[in-house]
Amino acid sequence: MTDWSGYDESDAKVRPGRSSRPRSKIRPAHADAVDGVVTIVDRGRYTVLTAAGPTVMAVKARELGRRGLVVGDRIGLVGDASGTPDTLARIVRRDERASALRRTADDSDPAERVVVANADQLAIIASLADPEPNPRIIDRCLVAGFDAGMGAILVLTKADLMLADHMRALYQPLGVTVIETSVMREGGPEADPGFQLLRSALVGARTVFVGPSGVGKSTLVNALAPGTLRAVGRVNDVTGRGRHTSTSSLMLEVPSGGWIIDTPGIRSFGLAHVDAEHMMSAFPDVAAYEVENCPRGCQHLSAADGCELDGWVGDNPDRAVKIDSIRRLLASKAAGEGY
Numbered sequence: 001m002t003d004w005s006g007y008d009e010s011d012a013k014v015r016p017g018r019s020s021r022p023r024s025k026i027r028p029a030h031a032d033a034v035d036g037v038v039t040i041v042d043r044g045r046y047t048v049l050t051a052a053g054p055t056v057m058a059v060k061a062r063e064l065g066r067r068g069l070v071v072g073d074r075i076g077l078v079g080d081a082s083g084t085p086d087t088l089a090r091i092v093r094r095d096e097r098a099s100a101l102r103r104t105a106d107d108s109d110p111a112e113r114v115v116v117a118n119a120d121q122l123a124i125i126a127s128l129a130d131p132e133p134n135p136r137i138i139d140r141c142l143v144a145g146f147d148a149g150m151g152a153i154l155v156l157t158k159a160d161l162m163l164a165d166h167m168r169a170l171y172q173p174l175g176v177t178v179i180e181t182s183v184m185r186e187g188g189p190e191a192d193p194g195f196q197l198l199r200s201a202l203v204g205a206r207t208v209f210v211g212p213s214g215v216g217k218s219t220l221v222n223a224l225a226p227g228t229l230r231a232v233g234r235v236n237d238v239t240g241r242g243r244h245t246s247t248s249s250l251m252l253e254v255p256s257g258g259w260i261i262d263t264p265g266i267r268s269f270g271l272a273h274v275d276a277e278h279m280m281s282a283f284p285d286v287a288a289y290e291v292e293n294c295p296r297g298c299q300h301l302s303a304a305d306g307c308e309l310d311g312w313v314g315d316n317p318d319r320a321v322k323i324d325s326i327r328r329l330l331a332s333k334a335a336g337e338g339y
């Protein structure tokens with residue numbers, strides 16, 4: 001399969017034209033293009049929320065070449081942008097991405113795919129029980145998020161069934177915001193302080209929700225943005241009913257502020273693309289020391305491998321926990337995928 005990961009628009013060959021105009025790699029700018037953001041990708045059709053208001057269905061225009069479009073991409077479109085049913089606009093421009101959450105198909109496959117563009121933070125949804133949380137999967141999601149420069153929230157659901165202390169101890173040292181929710185008790189989500197915390201953590205941000213099946217992710221999304229999953233035809237991933245395939249993510253506005261990008265198809269991340277040194281930039285205090293002291297290409301796994309991070313720790317117990325936690329994340333990358 002062709003690897004397009006390093007592909008750029010400027011690589012595109014320009015077709016020889018028949019006109020007498022000098023050929024140029026610079027295509028005419030669509031000055032009249034309407035700005036928008038991709039909210040759903042579904043088999044070559046893109047749902048675009050335009051800056052002007054209407055939601056428009058669109059396809060990729062030829063000039064985009066092989067450039068991929070994912071949920072969250074800021075784009076420009078031409079044609080019928082009225083949003084009238086049965087009309088189709090064309091996407092002629094994709095803006096530079098401020099962030100890109102990536103995955104590889106598996107740990108041995110270097111061809112990376114962008115999953116979501118321009119998101120600010122990653123919310124990993126894990127249940128405290130039924131099903132039990134899997135720290136290694138959570139660690140791997142965090143590696144992908146930190147590598148993309150995104151902030152991290154860990155939402156521990158079903159807090160009515162199990163205490164969260166052990167999970168807090170694992171993730172708070174990494175600077176992850178840990179929120180416990182329990183939305184099935186009397187009064188529902190609105191009566192749950194954890195749910196209110198989650199709601200405030202979303203304000204002003206674009207947050208990607210990831211999590212395995214059964215943890216209560218749809219319950220949370222439905223409570224945060226009532227009716228929207230149903231409105232786009234996604235009913236329930238457990239039953240398999242609903243219009244959207246398991247791979248299509250979708251972006252939803254939260255009435256109380258912020259946007260959610262729900263990713264039903266992503267249950268693990270291939271991390272072949274992640275570079276340990278790059279991921280370290282998520283921890284600026286450690287990164288500054290690491291740059292000065294660790295050998296080039298250091299994987300930061302242990303002092304035995306030449307990693308100098310124990311020097312940063314000194315006799316500070318909080319730093320020791322932090323470095324242990326970072327090393328655990330990096331080890332989850334080295335250990336490979338699998339539930």
Ligand SMILES: Nc1nc2c(ncn2[C@@H]2O[C@H](COP(=O)(O)OP(=O)(O)OP(=O)(O)O)[C@@H](O)[C@H]2O)c(=O)[nH]1
Nearest residue numbers: 158181182183184213214215216217218219237238
């Ligand atoms: N006890 C308890 N159960 C919950 C809570 N939140 C959700 N559940 C239950 O957990 C089950 C799974 O919830 P869903 O929202 O469908 O889970 P999901 O993560 O969206 O799973 P998929 O639909 O497969 O993606 C349902 O039976 C919910 O009622 C909670 O806070 N406490």
